[in-house]
Structure formats: structure tokens, C-alpha cells
Amino acid sequence: MLAGTVLGTGALAAPARAQQAVTGTESWVTAWTGSAQGPYPVGNPSAQPNQSFAFPDAAEGARDQTFRLVLRPDLWGHRARLRFTNAFGTRPLRIGGVHAGLQYGGAALLPGSxxxxxxxxxAEATIPPGGQLWTDAVELPFAAEADAALLMGRKLAVSFHVMGSSGPMTWHAKALQTSYVSPPGSGAHGAEEGEAAFPFSTASWFFLDAVDMAAPRGTPVVLCFGDSITDGTASTMNGDDRWPDVLSRRLHAALGNRVAVVNAGIGGNQVVGPAEYGPQKPFPGGPSALARLERDIISLSGIRTVVWLEGTNDFSRNGNASFEAVRDGMRQGVERLRAAIPGIRVVGATVTPALGSSSPAHGHAEQDEKRRQLNAFIREGGLFDAVVDFDAATRDPATGGLKPEMVPDSTTGAAGDRLHPNRAGYLAMGMSVPPEAVLPKG
Structure with missing residues (x-):
């Protein structure tokens, strides 16, 4: 497949995976993901500013305006490519004026980057409803010239102009990262390195769901797959302290720029529900894990390990799934991953406790009983290549709920919900992962 080819939802696997080669010694490696979960505003954002000035009419979406999305690549290379998505759009999406630079601060870019x-x-492209599109490769001279270690933790700013009205906007609600938007009708401003054109902020990502970097062939990617506890609810806004972020820093400390950890969590996601999903029938948690395996794992570049933490929402009053349904869904998902990506390592993560949650859908005894059944299966069922015990890292033996120090919310400073661990909880989770459990063998 040539860069720039538009893909519909039914043609992802072979063409997307065929783009691996960059040079004889390099390949494309996924350096960032922001899983598309549905049409704005359906979803679970955290610390979201008022969006009514940037997007006055959700049905019309973005209108002749420029986004400057800020994201942190987990691995830097001298060449990158971007994947744009119109997965949940109902109109063709016209984008142009795409630029990539190094964030300086706010919406301002490092001059010359x-x-x-x-x-x-x-310079522009049209993506049909349900489609996605890779860009051409773009050189990043600042990454080629700098010591890669000096760029770790720095953030990439991807700017693009939505031409006309987008209609329903495909988004990832819970970015926990501030990005920027120009006013409706303001036109193309992606080439500008200053911040004056971007008065509005958002805590979500729109239309962009993957970034690849050129890296030495064989560089492994560890993909963290799950719900809001992987997505990072109650971690720190702009703090990069979700448990996958903690794991990333540990692995980079040992391996340098020769590994990537990416986050494919969606707040509210379930293993097996909802039964159907689409632009006309959205759900805050996005399509089921099984429905998004192809798009969010199999079609990405260089995935060698998947850490799967999920089940809480299936057992909530919103999901009402049986233990058996979730167990069988995990078996099906692991089987599909192994068939699609030979040699992939699939790691099961035990589900953290929610007893006593203030959320009306969570915290009841039946949910906890099913959670304990699922955890026993994850530990002892022989399905996974390794097990990460997040339950042991976060559970208070005295109450069966989260440890008290892991309850207060870190994102807004409010009271916690006894469902989502805070920064202290995510730190404990990330530190509890044995590196040998997630790194590919050999």
C-alpha cells in the first residue's frame, strides 16, 4: 500500500502491516496511540475545558479551523508518519495544512522545528466515513540531530486544518493532555509556530489515532490495552503518570530508545459489550475490546507484547456481563491476536478492586465476586504468557477496596471515586510490572 491510501474499516490488516519497511536496517514502530472511541461528545473526558466556543454545534463538528494536538511519543526517530481517522464520521473528512513540530510551551512550537x-x-486529503489514512513520511531533523535521550518526555505538536465542516468528530475523549484549537472559520494555521491563533484548549485528541517513528528493525512495542484505568482516569492532567507511563520510564531506563510503550485504553471500555456500536448508536466506552482488536492492535506497527487489563466495566451495572462471557471473550481475543501477529506475547493483568465506589454503576458485591473469578482465571487459567498482578498492588486487605492512599483524585484535586487509582496507585501498578513479563523473549 502506498502512503496516502485511504482505508475503509474492512481493509485494515494486511495493507497496514505491509508498510513495515523504511530502510534495510529500520522499520516503522508505533510511538503513540490515541484509540478512536466514538463521535464527539460521547465519551468520558477528564478535566475538560468548556468546548462550546471551539465547537458550537457537535453535529457540524469542526468548521474551517486548525487543531494543534499535543502528544508524547514514547520513542523518537528521525522520520515519522501519522494516521488520521474518520472512523465514526458520517461525512467525508477533508484535512490539509498538516505540520509536525516540537512543542515549546502551550500552543507555541520550538522555532524552526x-x-x-x-x-x-x-497537501490535502479526503477520508471517507469509516476510513483512515496514513501520511507520507516526514523528516524530523531535530530528532536526527539530538541525542535521543534528550528528547524523551518531549512532546510533538501535530497541526492540521479541517476544511469545511467535518460533521461528527472522531475523538479520544480522555487525553489528559492539553491540546489547542483555533476558532471556527479561522482557516489554516498549522504552519505558524506561535500560539496566537489557538485561543481554545481541549483535553481530548481528535482525528489522529497513531504516530509511527522510524526505529532499528526489531524494536519491540508494548501495547497497554484496556479501559479507564489504563487510559488514566484520576492521574494528573499533563503529568504523564498513568501506569503505562511509569512502565515506559522503567523500560527506557534499562533499554534506552530501543523500546516503546503505547496506551490503547478507552475510558468505559468493555471486553464484550456493547453488542453493536456506530455513529448512530454510540456508547461512552467505545466499541468493545473485541471489536477494536484489528484497528487498535493488529494494524499497528511493531507490536510485540499486549498487556490486557479489562473487565471492571463488563461487570458493572452498565455491562451486566457474566464471568463466563468475559472469560470466553478474553480467550477469543488472545486467539485472534496470536493468529494475526505470530510470536506476540499476551500478558494478562488482574483487575483492580472497586468495592465501595461512589459511582452508581460500580462497587457492588456482585461486581467484586465476578472480578475475583476473573482474576483467578487470569492467574491460573493458562491463557496468558505472563501475569501482572495489579490487584495485589492496589487492594487493601482490610477492606477489599483500593488502598486509602490511592483514593483521592489527582486530576482535579477532588475526592476520588474508589474505582480509579490516583497517581500513587498508578505508580504502584507501573512499578509492580516485572520487565521480563512484558519484554519479548529472545
Whole structure:
């Protein structure tokens, strides 16, 4: 497949995975993901600013305005490519004026770092409803010239102009990262390195769901797959302290720029529910884990390990799934992953406690009983290549709920919900992962 080819939802696996080669010694490696969960505003954002000035009409979506999305690549390379998505759109999405640069602060870029990004040699492209599109490769001279270690933790700013009205916007609600938007009708501003054109902020990502970097062939990617506890609810806004972030820093300390950890969590996600999902029938937790395996894991570049933490929402009053349904769903998912990606390592993570949660859908005894059944299966069922015991890292033996120090919310400073661990909880989770459990063998 040539860069710039538009893909519909039914043609992802072979074409997307065929783009591995960059040079004889390099390959594309997934450096960042922001799983598309549905049409704005359906979802579970955290610390979201008022969006009514940037997007006055959700049905019309973005209108002739520029996004400057800020994200942290987990691995840097001298060349990158971007994947744009219209997965939940109902109109063709016209985008142009795409640029990628190094964030300086706020919506401002490091002078001289901004680079034009093209689609099969063209400055703009149209993505049909349900489709997605890779850009051409773009050189990042600042990454080639700098010591890679000096860029770790720095953030990439991806700017693009939505031409006309987008209609329903495909988004990832819970970015926990501030990005920026120009006013409706303001036109293309992606080439500008200053911040004056971007008065509005958002705590979500729109239309962009993956970034690849060129890296030495064989560089492993560890993908963290799950719900809001992987997505990072109650971690710190702009703090990069979700448990996958903690794990990333540990692995980079040992391996340098020769590994990537990416986050494919969606707040509210379930293993087996909902039974159907689409632009006309959205659900705050996005499509089921089984429905998004192809898009969010199999079609990505260089995935060698998947750490799967999920089940809480299936057992909530919103999901009402049986233990058996979730167990069988996990078996099906692992089987599909192993069939699609030979040699992939699939790691099961035990589900953290929610007893006593203030959320009306969570915290009841039946949910906890099913959670304990699922954890026993994860530990003893022989399905996974390794097990990470997040339950042991976060559970208070005296109450069966979260440890008290893991309850207060870190994102807004409010009271916690006894469902989502705070920064202290995510730190304990990330520190509890044995590196040998998630790194590929050999």
C-alpha cells in the first residue's frame, strides 16, 4: 500500500502491516496511540475545558479551523508518519495544512522545528466515513540531530486544518493532555509556530489515532490495552503518570530508545459489550475490546507484547456481563491476536478492586465476586504468557477496596471515586510490572 491510501474499516490488516519497511536496517514502530472511541461528545473526558466556543454545534463538528494536538511519543526517530481517522464520521473528512513540530510551551512550537506533512505527495486529503489514512513520511531533523535521550518526555505538536465542516468528530475523549484549537472559520494555521491563533484548549485528541517513528528493525512495542484505568482516569492532567507511563520510564531506563510503550485504553471500555456500536448508536466506552482488536492492535506497527487489563466495566451495572462471557471473550481475543501477529506475547493483568465506589454503576458485591473469578482465571487459567498482578498492588486487605492512599483524585484535586487509582496507585501498578513479563523473549 502506498502512503496516502485511504482505508475503509474492512481493509485494515494486511495493507497496514505491509508498510513495515523504511530502510534495510529500520522499520516503522508505533510511538503513540490515541484509540478512536466514538463521535464527539460521547465519551468520558477528564478535566475538560468548556468546548462550546471551539465547537458550537457537535453535529457540524469542526468548521474551517486548525487543531494543534499535543502528544508524547514514547520513542523518537528521525522520520515519522501519522494516521488520521474518520472512523465514526458520517461525512467525508477533508484535512490539509498538516505540520509536525516540537512543542515549546502551550500552543507555541520550538522555532524552526515545524515540518510540512503530505499525503501521497499532496497537501490535502479526503477520508471517507469509516476510513483512515496514513501520511507520507516526514523528516524530523531535530530528532536526527539530538541525542535521543534528550528528547524523551518531549512532546510533538501535530497541526492540521479541517476544511469545511467535518460533521461528527472522531475523538479520544480522555487525553489528559492539553491540546489547542483555533476558532471556527479561522482557516489554516498549522504552519505558524506561535500560539496566537489557538485561543481554545481541549483535553481530548481528535482525528489522529497513531504516530509511527522510524526505529532499528526489531524494536519491540508494548501495547497497554484496556479501559479507564489504563487510559488514566484520576492521574494528573499533563503529568504523564498513568501506569503505562511509569512502565515506559522503567523500560527506557534499562533499554534506552530501543523500546516503546503505547496506551490503547478507552475510558468505559468493555471486553464484550456493547453488542453493536456506530455513529448512530454510540456508547461512552467505545466499541468493545473485541471489536477494536484489528484497528487498535493488529494494524499497528511493531507490536510485540499486549498487556490486557479489562473487565471492571463488563461487570458493572452498565455491562451486566457474566464471568463466563468475559472469560470466553478474553480467550477469543488472545486467539485472534496470536493468529494475526505470530510470536506476540499476551500478558494478562488482574483487575483492580472497586468495592465501595461512589459511582452508581460500580462497587457492588456482585461486581467484586465476578472480578475475583476473573482474576483467578487470569492467574491460573493458562491463557496468558505472563501475569501482572495489579490487584495485589492496589487492594487493601482490610477492606477489599483500593488502598486509602490511592483514593483521592489527582486530576482535579477532588475526592476520588474508589474505582480509579490516583497517581500513587498508578505508580504502584507501573512499578509492580516485572520487565521480563512484558519484554519479548529472545
Amino acid at each position: 515545524n515540518r510540512t506533512v503530505l499525503f501521497n505527495g499532496a
